[in-house]
Amino acid sequence: MTTKTLSVYAGLLLGVFVVFSGTAGADPNRDTKGAVDAATLDELIDQFPPRPRLAAQQMLAKYGPPQEATSEQFIWHNVGPFKLITVTKAEHPHDFPLPHMDYLEHTIDYRVPAEKAAALAAYDGSLTFDRTRGEMSARCDLEGHNILTLNLAHDIVRGKTDTEGARESFGRIVVEDTMGKHPPYVEALQFDPPTKSTEFSDKPVIPGSPKRAAEMETEAKKSGDAEVLAFVTMINLNEVLAAAQAGTEKASPQVLEYAKKLHKEHGKGVQETLKLGQRIGVTPIETAAVTQLRIKGAEELGALVPLDGEPFGAAYIDAMIKGH
Template structure:
């Protein structure tokens, strides 16, 4: 397969070096036939919804801003996640959200695939479907706003995913269709302060 070697910035290059991959921009989509089915399905959903990935490595497809997301990465390598039922985490999606540090432990107890980044003021969810990522981040926001406890959020997540898996409608479809809160668009990053 012929690849263009036009790199899109040092950030992608640095990330690819750390991951042991090579990043290319505006190249032909790779053959995904040897990727796990969940990764293929997630990639197809993203391409159908937002177009082809503008950045590609041997193990990742990367989209910048698309719809409500700051960025999306589809991974070739899945991470097994047992909550709420065993599934492969292959699609990670980020938004801007300044999560107060006091809630980091709660979010970790709620869902290990939800990650808050204080320095960049971002939150991400990693699952196998975009709807599940909407749900995960909406419930994380509920925890931060103290609308739900960790246990209530976990229960709501499980019930909602069960309804979707059974072909039914969740009790509150808005949680899986988009964000139920206004996603900040401004830069909220917090570089902290130097002690030296």
């Protein structure tokens, strides 16, 4: 496939398609924008079991009304040093450092190094992290113990302690807290969560994969072929996703067979396009326009998903005919 042919092919296909601890009193810097109204909040809180209800009332007293509230959970955004605070109706048994129930979670922005992931996982099963989003969370029954969890996790990452040392310290500090000694590790975070982006998008492993425009050099961004390759790849991927969805529907045998055929053909098209880029030395660039095509494909497929049976089949065939 030549560059000229590639451009023509792209042009033809473009028609397709989230025991209270610390200082008492409400946070004066809390963000109440978008907060849930009091009447709704009271009604929802009353539906929670006693322990999660207590946690919700404590967070409400300290941070004000949450920005999100459902029958299953309350979520506060950007309060104190935390990115999120979540109280869930569901309670989960957790026996470290002694038996209790987990239902209160505190999340911060934090980049966990890959080499520390195993140590953190072994330290506390209720400590979780998402390296892609750049977040670390602690889940317990008390805010102070979540703060303790995060402080010791930070010490592991810095190399100040190891898994066993952190677990021993956790138990000792909880005893001190129980005795009213107010350990600093329970009172407040002993570090400032990062203010710069902690997200980690990782890197492609499929040969010839597109790269995001922000990751490419200026000269590469000027290459029209790079964007065309990305367009063709995205068009084929949109078709693959639509065919895969069709394969899960209760459509007629003819529609299912057609979807299966398109799935194979456009899957092959993805691989051929990536290989072409490798042959001509051009890395596909996912520009804003290419991203918009990805979004458009999601919108169009989203309109089909609520349909079922014959209505889905008819709408799917119609969309494919228009696209081809």
